[in-house]
Amino acid sequence: KLGRQVGNWIGSDSMMPSLDALVAVPLHPSRQRERGYNQAELIARGVADTTNTTLIPRASTRTRATTQQALAVSAEERTANLRGAFAVRASELEVIPQSGVVGLVDDVLTTGATLDACGRAILHVRPDLQLVAVVAAIALRDVDPDGPGWPLTPADPVYSSKSITS
Numbered sequence: 001k002l003g004r005q006v007g008n009w010i011g012s013d014s015m016m017p018s019l020d021a022l023v024a025v026p027l028h029p030s031r032q033r034e035r036g037y038n039q040a041e042l043i044a045r046g047v048a049d050t051t052n053t054t055l056i057p058r059a060s061t062r063t064r065a066t067t068q069q070a071l072a073v074s075a076e077e078r079t080a081n082l083r084g085a086f087a088v089r090a091s092e093l094e095v096i097p098q099s100g101v102v103g104l105v106d107d108v109l110t111t112g113a114t115l116d117a118c119g120r121a122i123l124h125v126r127p128d129l130q131l132v133a134v135v136a137a138i139a140l141r142d143v144d145p146d147g148p149g150w151p152l153t154p155a156d157p158v159y160s161s162k163s164i165t166s
Helices: 002-012 029-035 039-051 075-082 090-095 113-125
Strands: 021-024 060-062 086-088 101-109 130-138
Touching (some): 002 039, 039 130, 113 130
C-alpha cells in the first residue's frame, strides 16, 4: 500500500522525470532471511504497479553483511559501513535504454549513504544511466532544520528527485 502511495506521488510530481526502470536497494541475503522480506522491494513493487514501470528485482545485490545503518551515528560511519557492499548484474540492466532513467528505491533516506553506495555500483556498470532516488520516508534528524517541515508533500523541495552523480 505504501508503494502505491509513493507511486501516486511520483505520478503527480511534474518535476519527476519519466522512469525507464526501478531498482530496489537490496538487503544482504542473511538479513532478508531474518526479516522475511525486503521493504524497499515491496515499496518498489507498489511504485511499479502504480506507474507502470519495470521493476528489475535482481539488478543489485549486497556482497557482504553490513552493520544496520541505524546503528551508525555519523554520515562518515554510514558511508564507510557501505563501502563495497553492493554488486550489480550488468545483464539485468540491459533492458534499460541508453541514458535511461532509473528510480533507485529505498524505504528511508537519512544521510543518503545507502542510495549513494548502491547508485555508485550501478553507475560503475552503466555510467550512461541517470539515477533518481525514490524513498518512502525521510529521517529529518539529518535534514537542514531551516528546510521544510513534516509531513513532506510533492511540493516540498526535499521530496523531489535527487540525482546521484558518479
